[in-house]
Amino acid sequence: MAARDAFLAVAAHELRNPMTPILAQVQRLNRMSASGSDRAEIAKGLGRLEKLVEQYIRRATALLEVSRMTTGKRCLTPERFDLAEQVRDAVEAVRPAADYVGSTITVLAPAHVPVFLDRLAIEQILDNLISNAVKYGAGRPITLSLEVAADQATIAVEDRGMGISPVDQARIFDRFERAVSQGSAIGGFGVGLWVVGQLTEAMGANIQIDSRVGQGTTFTVRLPLQIGRSK
Structure with a gap:
């Protein structure tokens, strides 16, 4: 009960806060439209609004995944797609946030890697790991290989940020756990890595962490190139 109440309080906070910049952007675009502003500027503003909405949807999706996994209703739906393309798309989706904090993201990947996996699960794994690297990477370079x-297939996301202590490494894949002290200014549900752990396990994959305090963190996911359809 206490864990549920704490989660609901955090969820309400995390889902309310992103609406402020979204609303501000909508109001700004309305003013620009009414004043006859340049179409290029309006288009740029719409692009920013699209990114804000995408970020909000990712937050809501994280909550939905917690509900589905807790009730055992999350089913894998494998399909054929290019994992290398998916990796590059995931980086581009997070790049604006990385640019904002001053982190560069380098991608080292083959031109094509055909797989038969759950595309949404891979998208969520990549989004969580790259977003974590941006959030905790202290504005330093990030490498995704x-x-x-x-x-x-082996995916590694490396940052050069604050690092994670051995004690925290032992718990960060648990629900509602975060590798920062209580009251930290760095926001988050504390469910992202739990979702990553659940999804990698469901696909017969595994995830490892290599981290040293003050020297950065590398998350490594090892995936089969194909999986069967879950029942």
Whole structure:
């Protein structure tokens, strides 16, 4: 009961706050339209609004995944797609946030990596790991690599930020846990890495963490190139 109440309080806070810049952007665009502003400026503003809405949807999706996984209703739906393209798309989606904090993101990946996996699950794994690197990377460079060997793909997301202590590493894949002290200015549900852990396990994959305080963190996900459809 206490964990549920705490989660609802955090969820209400995290879903309310992003609406402020979204509303401000809508109001700004309305004023620009009424004043006959340049169409290019309005288009630029609409692009920013689209990014804000996408970020909001990702937050809501994280909450939905908690509900589905807790009740055992999350089913995998594998399909054929290009994992290398998915990796590059995931980086581009998060790049505005990285630019804002001053982090560069380097992608090291083959041109194409065909897979038969759950596309949405991969998208969520990538979004959570890259967003975490941006959030905790202290504005330093981030590297995302994709390698393929035999029937396995390996994705590594490396930041050079604050790092995670051994004690915190042991708990960060648990629900409602975060690798920052209580009251930290860095926001979050404390469910992102739990979702990552659940999804990697469901696909027969595994995730490892290598981190040192003050020297950065690397999350490494090892995935099969194809999975069967879940029942």
